[in-house]
Amino acid sequence: MSMNSQGRPSAIPVAASTDAVTGTITGNRGLQIEEPLIFEQDAPGRCGVDLPEIPTVATRLGAVKPRATVGLPGLAEPQVVRHYTRLSQKNYAIDSGLYPLGSCTMKHNPRLNEKMARLPGFADVHPLQPVSTVQGALELMDALAHWLKTLTGMAAVTLAPAAGAHGEMCGIMAIRAAHEAKGDSGRTKILVPESAHGTNPATAAACGYAVESIPATADGRVDLAALKAKLGPDVAGLMLTNPNTCGLFERDIIAIADAVHAAGGYFYCDGANFNAIVGRVRPADLGVAVMHINLHTTFSTPHGGGGPGSGPVVFSEALAPYVPVPYVTHGANGFALVEEAGDGPAFGRMKAFHGQMGMFTRALSYMLSHGADGLWQASGDAVLNANYVMAKLEDVMTASFDGPCMHECLFDDRFLKGTGVTTLDMAKALIDEGFHPMTMYFPLVVHGALLIEPTETESKASLDQFIGALRALAERAKGGDVAYFQAAPRLTPRRRLDETAAARKPILRWTPPAGADAVAAE
Amino acid sequence: MRYLPLTEADRQSMLAATRAASVNDLFRDVPEAARLSGPIGGLPNHMGELEVERLMGAMAAKNIAAGSVPSFLGAGAYRHHVPATVDHMVQRGEFLTAYTPYQPEVSQGTLQVLFEFQTQVSLLTGMDVANASMYDGATACAEAVIMANRVTRRKKALLSGGLHPHYRDTTTTDARFIGFDAVALPADPTGVEDLAAQIDNTTSCVVVQNPSVFGHVRDYSDLAKVCQAKGALLIVVVTEALSLGLLTPPGDMGADIVAAEGQSFGNALNFGGPYVGLFAVKDKYVRQMPGRLCGETVDADGRRGFVLTLSTREQHIRREKATSNICTNAGLCALAFSIHVSLLGEAGITHLAQLNHAKAVQMADKLAAVPGVEVVNGSFFNEFTVKLPKPAAGVVEALAARRILGGVPVSRLYPGEMDDLLLVAVTETNTESDMDAFATALAEVLS
Numbered sequence: 001m002s003m004n005s006q007g008r009p010s011a012i013p014v015a016a017s018t019d020a021v022t023g024t025i026t027g028n029r030g031l032q033i034e035e036p037l038i039f040e041q042d043a044p045g046r047c048g049v050d051l052p053e054i055p056t057v058a059t060r061l062g063a064v065k066p067r068a069t070v071g072l073p074g075l076a077e078p079q080v081v082r083h084y085t086r087l088s089q090k091n092y093a094i095d096s097g098l099y100p101l102g103s104c105t106m107k108h109n110p111r112l113n114e115k116m117a118r119l120p121g122f123a124d125v126h127p128l129q130p131v132s133t134v135q136g137a138l139e140l141m142d143a144l145a146h147w148l149k150t151l152t153g154m155a156a157v158t159l160a161p162a163a164g165a166h167g168e169m170c171g172i173m174a175i176r177a178a179h180e181a182k183g184d185s186g187r188t189k190i191l192v193p194e195s196a197h198g199t200n201p202a203t204a205a206a207c208g209y210a211v212e213s214i215p216a217t218a219d220g221r222v223d224l225a226a227l228k229a230k231l232g233p234d235v236a237g238l239m240l241t242n243p244n245t246c247g248l249f250e251r252d253i254i255a256i257a258d259a260v261h262a263a264g265g266y267f268y269c270d271g272a273n274f275n276a277i278v279g280r281v282r283p284a285d286l287g288v289a290v291m292h293i294n295l296h297t298t299f300s301t302p303h304g305g306g307g308p309g310s311g312p313v314v315f316s317e318a319l320a321p322y323v324p325v326p327y328v329t330h331g332a333n334g335f336a337l338v339e340e341a342g343d344g345p346a347f348g349r350m351k352a353f354h355g356q357m358g359m360f361t362r363a364l365s366y367m368l369s370h371g372a373d374g375l376w377q378a379s380g381d382a383v384l385n386a387n388y389v390m391a392k393l394e395d396v397m398t399a400s401f402d403g404p405c406m407h408e409c410l411f412d413d414r415f416l417k418g419t420g421v422t423t424l425d426m427a428k429a430l431i432d433e434g435f436h437p438m439t440m441y442f443p444l445v446v447h448g449a450l451l452i453e454p455t456e457t458e459s460k461a462s463l464d465q466f467i468g469a470l471r472a473l474a475e476r477a478k479g480g481d482v483a484y485f486q487a488a489p490r491l492t493p494r495r496r497l498d499e500t501a502a503a504r505k506p507i508l509r510w511t512p513p514a515g516a517d518a519v520a521a522e
Numbered sequence: 523m524r525y526l527p528l529t530e531a532d533r534q535s536m537l538a539a540t541r542a543a544s545v546n547d548l549f550r551d552v553p554e555a556a557r558l559s560g561p562i563g564g565l566p567n568h569m570g571e572l573e574v575e576r577l578m579g580a581m582a583a584k585n586i587a588a589g590s591v592p593s594f595l596g597a598g599a600y601r602h603h604v605p606a607t608v609d610h611m612v613q614r615g616e617f618l619t620a621y622t623p624y625q626p627e628v629s630q631g632t633l634q635v636l637f638e639f640q641t642q643v644s645l646l647t648g649m650d651v652a653n654a655s656m657y658d659g660a661t662a663c664a665e666a667v668i669m670a671n672r673v674t675r676r677k678k679a680l681l682s683g684g685l686h687p688h689y690r691d692t693t694t695t696d697a698r699f700i701g702f703d704a705v706a707l708p709a710d711p712t713g714v715e716d717l718a719a720q721i722d723n724t725t726s727c728v729v730v731q732n733p734s735v736f737g738h739v740r741d742y743s744d745l746a747k748v749c750q751a752k753g754a755l756l757i758v759v760v761t762e763a764l765s766l767g768l769l770t771p772p773g774d775m776g777a778d779i780v781a782a783e784g785q786s787f788g789n790a791l792n793f794g795g796p797y798v799g800l801f802a803v804k805d806k807y808v809r810q811m812p813g814r815l816c817g818e819t820v821d822a823d824g825r826r827g828f829v830l831t832l833s834t835r836e837q838h839i840r841r842e843k844a845t846s847n848i849c850t851n852a853g854l855c856a857l858a859f860s861i862h863v864s865l866l867g868e869a870g871i872t873h874l875a876q877l878n879h880a881k882a883v884q885m886a887d888k889l890a891a892v893p894g895v896e897v898v899n900g901s902f903f904n905e906f907t908v909k910l911p912k913p914a915a916g917v918v919e920a921l922a923a924r925r926i927l928g929g930v931p932v933s934r935l936y937p938g939e940m941d942d943l944l945l946v947a948v949t950e951t952n953t954e955s956d957m958d959a960f961a962t963a964l965a966e967v968l969s
Contacts, residue, residue, distance in 0.1 A: 021823045038638050038864050047873075048865035049605055051950070054876045057883040062901025064732075064739045065770050071645040074867035081607055084861055087635060088616035092628035095615030108525055109619050112571050117792075118609075121582025126595040127794030128930045129586065130922045136584030137793045143581075150564050162657035162795065163850035165837070173699045202837035202847035208701050211842040249551035280549065285556040296850075304854030305632035306622035306814065308657070308796030324695070340937050347698070349691035352598055352660035352783070353794025361578070368577060371568035372561035374523045380545040381528050387540040387548055404540070404548045431628055436621075442838075459527035460536060487822075492627040494827040499626075502819035502831040506808065508651045509641040 102451025167292025167311025257287025413448025596947025648773025656799025659783025684734025713738030746776025
């Protein structure tokens with residue numbers, strides 16, 4: 001290679017081949033680095049941990065044979081660190097930018113909460129240690145229960161359910177147990193509005209109930225008259241999200257609750273949107289009989305790419321006897337843990353051990369940090385941010401219902417009519433602008449839904465940038481630049497993925513390339 | 523408030539844009555009687571980090587951390603050493619603060635992790651395919667039974683007496699409300715029960731646990747054949763996933779479904795959660811599985827990529843016809859599992875499993891030498907049952923007073939039963955001196 005006088009190459013060497021997509025030799029694009037599967041980086045015998053020698057003993061495996069191989073790859077620690085670092089860089093996250101997923105509530109995850117959850121006194125405690133050695137853990141559960149009961153005004157709480165949908169199961173089981181205790185076996189239906197989360201009908205059906213849909217009025221709320229017409233001795237309860245999935249508060253909520261209870265049913269409130277009203281409105285004052293709370297949406301435990309969640313459930317006085325085990329009580333020698341249902345009306349266990357303790361610590365850390373005044377301000381800011389976004393977009397996009405909205409605002413695709421651009425295309429174009437898309441095509445009650453939830457942890461500057469981008473995209477769509485949208489996203493680690501092919505011939509795991517065994521055997 | 527970026531000036535200018543008189547005015551759809559006039563009473567106001575740390579630190583300090591004393595607890599939750607890399611990687615904000623990967627173009631990191639996780643679980647269990655995780659082992663077990671009922675169109679599950687009582691109870695709770703029979707056999711502390719004789723042509727599935735809650739390891743290949751002959755599915759539960767590094771995997775024994783707890787890899791004890799449920803099946807049952815699945819595909823440029831797939835099984839598409847109501851799973855715990863398994867690799871996982879077994883053998887011998895103590899198990903992996911001359915609960919309390927966490931009394935899991943039995947688990951975290959201290963203290967407490 002020829003060098004210039006500074007000792008640098010005088011000409012950039014031309015590679016034999018370049019990647020067709022990126023134009024680079026490696027297929028990498030600056031900070032976006034292609035990363036093979038971990039299984040494609042194997043060197044047999046290599047290991048990322050150093051372990052002590054195995055003492056020589058006679059094994060006690062009975063009739064079970066030791067397995068010959070597992071088939072896992074061998075990597076050293078630096079390779080593993082680089083693998084997961086590179087993979088992480090292919091994710092959008094709330095830490096990176098605005099993540100306005102309606103109904104999912106992507107708010108800032110304070111790192112103090114992570115630190116608290118990792119205190120050895122919480123993280124390194126076994127669930128079956130003697131109760132005398134875990135008094136602080138039980139105190140924390142008791143404190144969280146106190147906060148949840150105070151914020152909701154409800155009589156009782158279980159911390160056991162592992163996630164929101166699991167909390168729904170718990171609530172519907174309690175309703176069923178209560179009816180059974182009264183000897184009322186004729187209640188076979190649960191009413192669910194059309195706008196409900198998919199988990200609501202799935203939960204009701206899983207608990208053996210027939211699901212009956214109730215329609216919405218033109219203003220996006222439950223049709224009270226239609227609801228009343230469906231109530232009767234065959235209805236076990238109503239599952240209703242409030243604020244609802246259109247981002248609206250059900251104005252008739254108290255009348256709805258009264259009607260359900262007068263007909264002998266129970267009002268189950270899906271608390272996924274509790275973050276809109278936390279600290280300002282107590283669900284007990286709305287007539288709620290039972291409600292789950294997603295600790296990740298309201299109290300900022302991290303979503304973690306799809307869990308873990310935690311779904312405590314609060315109960316009215318009437319349903320309090322049916323709280324499942326386990327739960328914490330105050331005993332003569334400090335806190336006690338009731339782990340068996342016994343002969344009472346309480347029904348049994350829903351998972352192993354005592355609930356998602358690691359989420360409890362994070363949620364309590366969030367609650368203590370905010371306090372009563374901070375929660376008041378947080379729900380106020382969440383609602384203000386959503387209304388601001390709605391106000392700034394309603395002249396270029398089509399809001400589905402009149403405001404004020406609560407913590408999220410709903411648009412439909414009427415503004416895209418005749419443009420050839422779809423809700424999906426808009427979402428993908430937003431990705432190129434550096435935003436995570438809003439929730440698309442949910443709720444199902446409007447066409448081509450775009451549900452935007454900014455949360456209280458976004459600044460005005462961040463909202464203004466988002467609003468500016470969406471306005472410009474809406475104008476561009478109306479200007480007829482369909483091809484631009486259909487090709488989006490262009491700037492992501494991967495462009496649109498073929499989901500049809502993925503479902504038609506599912507490839508759900510890596511398999512060794514053909515002939516690998518033969519090579520290994522040589 | 524440190525988490526709220528809006529200034530008072532922002533709020534005023536934004537309110538003007540919304541044409542509302544005040545933030546309270548935005549809540550006008552809430553019935554007036556239900557609107558609080560100011561911050562809720564009975565709770566403290568906001569606190570700085572320092573104050574929160576003080577309060578929560580004081581609570582944490584009231585617990586005995588398992589790592590601060592010799593600790594021998596298992597029974598479905600195991601204290602293993604988690605390499606520093608795991609928690610460091612898990613705390614990367616791009617993993618920690620991302621949502622479910624519904625927008626695959628900006629979620630390839632999470633999706634590739636799930637694809638690799640599914641592969642690791644398939645390999646460890648010896649099964650064809652695994653999902654992207656469940657809440658925990660117990661809920662995975664219940665979902666496996668529900669799935670078996672669906673596949674076989676039968677409604678009677680047979681639960682082994684070696685199944686962890688929390689798993690049994692989680693399943694029977696579902697049985698009561700969903701409407702199927704879950705026949706739980708009597709506790710089997712000696713590991714001798716004969717399940718084959720109890721299977722008939724109405725049995726949807728047989729649920730066994732290997733190693734059992736009492737620690738026994740068994741080969742279920744013959745049981746699998748009986749199940750197949752009677753048209754029932756064999757569900758194998760594993761609560762100590764590390765055992766899969768040493769024992770013949772359930773898939774090789776003929777299991778149809780494996781429901782396991784993955785906490786042993788990458789996840790702290792956390793007083794019982796969050797953990798990570800593993801769920802693996804034979805290929806032919808893929809479309810009957812609950813939970814999320816990640817699959818390989820290509821993007822518009824023809825490059826390999828990953829997406830969530832077969833979602834027509836799931837609640838957000840199928841609503842009341844879904845295979846399960848599960849939505850959230852255990853994403854971040856699955857990531858921790860996956861990183862730990864990647865660090866261990868083939869050589870490490872085999873070595874670590876053998877190390878656990880060898881240490882457990884040593885511990886069993888030390889305890890067997892304590893007067894009055896009898897090791898019940900003929901076979902085990904890293905956990906076994908001992909019979910004591912006194913009620914185990916009191917013994918464990920007395921050991922705790924000596925700052926030794928000496929196992930789980932069987933009566934904690936079976937109230938009022940088998941109060942002289944104690945479950946003892948041993949892992950790589952237990953040193954020789956821990957083991958000696960335990961044996962010595964036990965001898966003192968029993969004398």
